[in-house]
Amino acid sequence: MGSNANLHKANKAKKDEFYTQRADIDNELKHYKDFFRDKVVFCNCDDPYESEFFKYFALNFNHFGLKKLICTSYSGSPIVGQEFSDLPLFKSLSPKKAYKVEITEVYDENGDGATDLSDVELLIKNMKNKMELLKDDGDFRSQECVELLKEVDVVVTNPPFSLFREYIAQLVEYNKKFLIIGNNNAITYRDFFPLLKNNKVWLGYNVNKTIEFRLSDSYERWDREEDGKKYGKVPAISWFTNIDIEKRHEKIILYKKYTPNDYPTYENYDAIEVSKVAEIPYDYDGTMGVPITFLDRYNPEQFEIIGMAHGDAGVALGLRPYDRKFKKLNKGMRDGDLFYLKDGFPILPYRRILIKRKDNHED
Numbered sequence: 001m002g003s004n005a006n007l008h009k010a011n012k013a014k015k016d017e018f019y020t021q022r023a024d025i026d027n028e029l030k031h032y033k034d035f036f037r038d039k040v041v042f043c044n045c046d047d048p049y050e051s052e053f054f055k056y057f058a059l060n061f062n063h064f065g066l067k068k069l070i071c072t073s074y075s076g077s078p079i080v081g082q083e084f085s086d087l088p089l090f091k092s093l094s095p096k097k098a099y100k101v102e103i104t105e106v107y108d109e110n111g112d113g114a115t116d117l118s119d120v121e122l123l124i125k126n127m128k129n130k131m132e133l134l135k136d137d138g139d140f141r142s143q144e145c146v147e148l149l150k151e152v153d154v155v156v157t158n159p160p161f162s163l164f165r166e167y168i169a170q171l172v173e174y175n176k177k178f179l180i181i182g183n184n185n186a187i188t189y190r191d192f193f194p195l196l197k198n199n200k201v202w203l204g205y206n207v208n209k210t211i212e213f214r215l216s217d218s219y220e221r222w223d224r225e226e227d228g229k230k231y232g233k234v235p236a237i238s239w240f241t242n243i244d245i246e247k248r249h250e251k252i253i254l255y256k257k258y259t260p261n262d263y264p265t266y267e268n269y270d271a272i273e274v275s276k277v278a279e280i281p282y283d284y285d286g287t288m289g290v291p292i293t294f295l296d297r298y299n300p301e302q303f304e305i306i307g308m309a310h311g312d313a314g315v316a317l318g319l320r321p322y323d324r325k326f327k328k329l330n331k332g333m334r335d336g337d338l339f340y341l342k343d344g345f346p347i348l349p350y351r352r353i354l355i356k357r358k359d360n361h362e363d
Helices: 002-015 020-037 052-059 117-125 143-151 163-172 182-190 193-197 293-295 313-318 325-326
Strands: 040-043 068-072 099-103 130-133 154-159 179-183 209-215 224-226 229-241 288-291 303-309 339-340 345-347 353-355
Touching: 020 052, 020 154, 020 179, 040 052, 040 143, 052 068, 052 099, 052 154, 052 293, 099 117, 154 193, 163 179, 179 182, 182 193, 182 229, 182 293, 193 303, 288 293, 293 353, 303 313
Parallel strands: 040 068, 040 154, 154 179
Antiparallel strands: 068 099, 099 130, 179 229, 209 229, 224 229, 288 353, 303 353, 339 345
16 A cells, blocks of 8 residues: 555656756856855756756856766656757666766866866766666655765755655755745645744745746647647746845835725734735834735845734634624635625635734834
8 A cells, every 4th residue: 555655656746747947947046156166966856867957057067166966867757868869878878767977077078168968978988977877766755865865965956846845844854955946835835834934944036937847748738849849837936945045135125104094904813914015014013914925025134924824824823713794795714814804895815924024113
């Protein structure tokens, strides 16, 4: 029974694989250049011969000043042999096996005046870098990959969305720095939101965007096809990290003054409704309910996060049960969700984060 469950999870992970394009990787990682110097980088959800993460770090190895790049594949890659078809070393790899590549130096090995992937291939052939079979299947949860995880400084990849909770829990358990892609809805996960609240994880620079991913051939629906490759757009994609960045120290400029007419008070919690992050009042010192997009601009020096006012999490925060007469007016009402009245009708704003200002006076 256990083996069948693991097999099902592995198959599910492969079904929701979306291969990130290099432009999207560069748009985020260009902000972290200084951080990566002398670091060991691990891409543990990537086929070395397919992944744009591998390409990006291999081609920028010297630019970032990396100490080492480790990249692992899993057995049964759905698109193996396509992307690096012009490199014989990679083309010869079997999709039924899991591989590991370790890069410790990249220079113009072939003397053509440029450092590119053909140099990486030559370096591997000359044994200055390593490519070898993994003993296990390459799953990030395997003991073999966990041992690799222990020796690295930072993990950068696009993990399977269906395993996001398990993946992030492992990174936290081993106290690793990371920069990963996930669905923005992860913000609302019961076991993930506390990491955001307690400043153990935060959002990167590119947040809640529609991203075009390359898809494996097994996908039956896609948005476009080019050179025999399928591409699909996926909404609500964000980067998550625990690497300190300038963005999270930038204050939100508050310009709007509090008035009861503009900011209704919730009926079931002592807080006011703020429908737009840009309209957080500069002179209100109490608790406020703001959209989850607040986390894109969250500065822990400026605000305190109290919690997520939604469902069971809202009940745990002490949201009062609503009067059942309101259920007749708004069928969507349930305990644990905030609501306020407008002309006697209960309004339920979409999931709210409760916050308080730390600074009592804006400069």
